[in-house]
Amino acid sequence: MSRERIIKQQARESLRGNITALIAGFLALAVMGVIIFDVPVFAAYLLNLVDAESGEVTGDSFLWYLLLEFGALVLAAVFSPLINGFFRLAADTAVKGGCEINSFFYFFSSPRRYFRTLAVNMGLCALYSLLTAPLAIAGRLLGGVLPEPAITAVLVIWQIFVYIFFIHYPLAAYAINDSRPAYYYVFGFIGFSFRCSGALIKLIFSMLGWIALCFFIIPTLYVVPYLAVTLMNSARWLFAMNNKI
Template sequence: MKAETIIKQQARNSLADQNWGVALAAFIFPACAFFMAQTVNSFSVIVRGASVEELANAPFARPEALLFFLLLQVLAVGILFVFSPVFVGAAKLYTDIAHGRQGRLSTLFGWFSGKHQYGRAVVFSLSLAVRNVLWALLCFFPCGFFVVLLRNFSVEGSGPLQEGIRLLWYFFLVLLILLGLALWVVLTSRYFLAPYLFLYKEELSAKACVMQSIFLMKKNKGRYLRLVLSFLPWLLSCFFVIPALYVVPYFQTACALSARWMLEEAGEGIP
């Protein structure tokens, strides 16, 4: 039996032990924080009556709209970091479930219990987020460049040839997006163990957790990517939103189990 199959079976068994409710909460609460940030982001465009495209084309035509837009963008990012300990708490909750413990809802908010815990969680989240965003900018830069080309060198006319060229261009854009996403998953897989090291190695700084994860994942990257690929059909179903209520807790618990195996093999077992 493949390791991925064993991990997935153990994840289902762990969740079936009266843990589905709290596992679902570990998905919903962070999702609400993300939704709040996205709502603020949308509000910045709606209130001022200016689209993102208009502001991009003529950023100084309406300086008050641009300023309001930028301020709310900062607020949206700020919301994510203010609530970032919830994301850390969710990782802890999934790890507890993966270890056969009874999940507790209070675990989600454990990093709000003190200034040291809260600050440590925010610094770690910021450190990891910056790295992931920088890799995303690199991976999706060709997509952005191609979009600029499409806007500046649009195909004129409405004949069959022109429609075929447009279709080919959009197909190429989708291909670039998929390739960028795949490359981003591969490149950021080096940080997979960082949250789990952060949870139980309090003596390590945020940077040390990331660096140690990069070192340990050199031997484990293939195992992690195989696990992700085994979940690919499930993850694709999340585009329909409702399946995510099942898939995300299942996937996160499986990831926590996989991380446990990797850390135990490296002599860094999670207690």
């Protein structure tokens, strides 16, 4: 039996009795995302900050639109520890074999833990932006030269690889053990992520059939928790083998 099959089998066994909490956490994240990112867009149209036909910001409304977008980003940062909370649910499921919904709010449990989580998230966000922004800018400059679908595909693939190489393992490690300083999670897993990226990519490819089901709403409620626990299960064994947590 292949390593990927064993990891997925362990994840399915861990999900028994825990799927409800993971679904609830995922739904809470989805609702939060809609409120933070979609409501400001709706408000911009409602307040006539954006032209309904062209979709462009009207000249004298640019500052208000900018403030609206900035407010959405601030809210996303303030509530970002809920993302870590979902990772925590997956970590408890994979490592302990059981999770409770209160783990979703674990990183709000004390001011010190909350602000350290913000530091980790903002550090990883800055690293992600630093690595993806240059290609995004180049894509805009080449917009009239290369086909738009090709540019979009390259950008999406690069963003996925940046997540694999720099973001996934730090978030997983922080969910399992958050006792280290913030800089350890931001910078301490870069080499590890490169060394173990092949295992992560291979596992993701083995689950492409499941991921494809996310085009439909109902299967997503099971697939996302299953994917989260499977990836966390793989990460925790790799961390143990490399003494990273």
